[in-house]
Amino acid sequence: MITPRKIADNYREMISSIGFYPSMLSVLFLTFALITTAVEYSDPAMSVKKVLSVLLVDSEENARTILSTLAGSIISLTVFSFSMVMVVLNSASASLSPRVLPGLITRKSHQLVLGFYLGSIIYTILMLINIRTIGNGNMGIPSLGIFISLVLGLISLGFFVYFIHSISRAIQVDNVLNDLFKNTKSELNSIKAMQHEHPVDDFPNFDDWYSIKSKTEGYFKGAHSDKLCAICKEHDIKIYISVKQGFFTVKGYPFLKCDTDLTDKPELIDELLACFIFYIEEYVSDHYRYGMTQISEIAVKAMSPGINDPGTAVKAIDMLSILLILRLDIYDVNYSLKQCDDNHPKLFLHETSFDELLHDNFTPIRNYAKNDAYVMVNVLEAFKNILFRASDNEKATKSLFIYLGAIIEDIDTHISNEYDREQITNMLKAIARISEQQGEKLLARFTSNNQ
Structure with a gap:
């Protein structure tokens, strides 16, 4: 049985799928095709047809030929575009790093183009099957729908040119590095701005807090902070996440601490644990550490004998130095100000330390170079x-x-x-x-x- 909690747990997996936006757009185009079919012969639609009569098809044979050609052509574009995506993903995995794949797959621009192709195919086929006899031997030709199908086909050609341009740029190592650097720097600056605007003068002594053990295993990737802070405010408690993002937890590992002993409140503990997210992929939007790791791995891959590109490695090293400089301005303990009063946060997070970032990102480079x-x-x-x-x-x-x-x-x-x-x-x-x-x-x- 699909429950709201299960949907929330699988939210990242759904939106990161290459078929998410194409599926949504396909449903949208299907709905649009049904609406067009329903109003095709209404009085307002007939008035529009008179204005556009020079652009509309009035022959059954021409209508079928045009729609069949459009459907076949857009299917060919779709197959070629999906093939290009697979080639890019294989190339990125081989020459850059497998960790950059989720970022390439979730590019909304590529998904929207593929979704537009699928939607146009669905719309065109529905117009094709809507050519029918309406009485007295006369053929009902959805000329307005055919005109819209033709417009969609022309737009698909434009999108195809854009897709080829975009997908060819996506695989270039300089563009991948620049995107990773820009996004990672943005995440660091957002944390820095928040901490400087709302500083915390004194952090609690987390060693005295009570531990809460994990009831699942996996890579800790984050929490639903809105919901978690709301629970903390409701029950007047404070929570400290004692592990860094990306840490692999096992059942029974005390990855949480609370300023109140919740041993006699198992339902509240379950409610708190339900707010945490565990999955495999690494997205820069989740934490800047993932962006730095991907930049480091690209540098290591560039030093491999098969690629032998020290220039890329040096560029990645320079980017890492800038990001580490930005990290110097961030507290070792991060916090969330959601649901808090007077800058007294209820949710604290273990920030990846400068030492950890230094070791994790430069050790592979040092060993390989x-x-x-x-x-x-x-x-x-x-x-x-x-x-x-x-x-x-x-x-x-x-x-x-x-x-x-x-x-x-x-x-x-x-x-x-x-x-x-x-x-x-x-x-x-x-x-x-x-x-x-x-x-x-x-x-x-x-x-x-x-x-």
Whole structure:
């Protein structure tokens, strides 16, 4: 039995399907075709036909030929367009990252074009079967409907040109990276703006709160914050989500904390747990971390022997450095102001820390590019830029230098060319000018191994 809760749980799966909008548009065009058929021979429609008489078909043979040609042509466009989508998805998975596929599939522009094709086919076929004898041997020709079918066919040709242009751009790595960067940056800026506009001066001590265990397993991807905050306000409780988005939970894992002991309120616990979302796909709109992960994976894929595109890897590294700089301005604990009074939030969220982002996004790049001096020099330059902006953040600076130590260890082991090591030494000198004490230690550690 389909329940509202089940529909809500499967909402993301439904709207991310490549057939969602085409199905909706097909139903819409079917309804439009039935309405057109119903009013075809009404007095207002006959008046319109007199005005457009020079554009209307008055022959049964011509009507069938035109409608059959339109239906067959649009079917061909649809088949070719769907084939192009499959080619793009396979190419994106092979040359970019499988994680970017959900973003490509859910592009509304592509789904709307495919939906318009299907709707036009349905409309044209209904007009074709509506040619019938109406009495005294006369044929009833839905000339107004045929004219609309012809217009839909012409629009489909325009959409086909747009679709080819759009789908060819969608697979270009620069466009994929730029879209990911723009969307991830927008998510970071929205969190930053909210926290700066409504700052929280003092966060509770979550260690003293009561744990609530998960009753399902899967990747935690978010919560219905409106509903969750409303429940918190109704029962006068506060909730802290103690795991980051994307964390894999198992049954019994205490991923929630509450300031009130709810052990004797199992129904309230079930109501709270029903607000959380678990699914596989990663969408940038859910959390900026997913966008950064996809950018990092594109950089790693670019360094693979089959692709060998260090330029793309360097561009991805530069984007990651900018996003990490933006992350410095965000609290380590995020919160929602929905249903709250006087900037006292009732829902707190564990924000992915700067250390976690640094490790998760640069470790794969470091491991796959440690033999490439060009890429590693640009990694050091990215860290130099982050250090420049993080100079007043002692915790972040410490994390950066700890990670730089790991980078230098890899470089020292895998890069032996004297010229390449000199370029790395120059970059370390630039880092030392930003943070003299720690930078000099790092430089001394590397240069001592040169001797």
